[in-house]
Amino acid sequence: MPLSDISGGGISLIAPTEIAAYFPEDSLFRQCRLEIPNDGVVQVNLRVRKSVEMSSINGLHSLRIGCEFVNFPASSQSFIERYIARIERERKAKDSGLMD
Structure with missing residues (x-):
């Protein structure tokens, strides 16, 4: 499933509404x-932690699934935090015109 959002505590996924029961x-x-x-x-x-049906502007429906990390090893958390920091640096560089 595509990742919608990520933080040090969990992720948000996008899925078809048909699989909500799972x-x-x-x-x-x-x-x-x-x-x-x-x-x-x-x-x-x-x-x-939460599952919500969403509608897009074009009328398509999807499911947003919010999940928390459980028994998350420190090494994995560091890996995720490095990724978040890299994405944030790239976003700032792009916003300032330093990156395409």
Whole structure:
């Protein structure tokens, strides 16, 4: 599933509404693969905290699934934090015109 948002505490995913029944609140998913672009893969345990149906401007519906990291090792958290810092640096560079 595509990643919508990421933080040090969890992620938000975008999914088709048809699979909402598979993601009830408080569900635990173990050893999920989180692929970080240009950096690699980290395995995480995810607990569903919230699931909301959303509509886009063009009328398409999707499911936004908010999950928290569970039993998150410090090494994995550092990996995620480095990725977030890199993305933030790239966004700032792009906003200031230093990067295409």
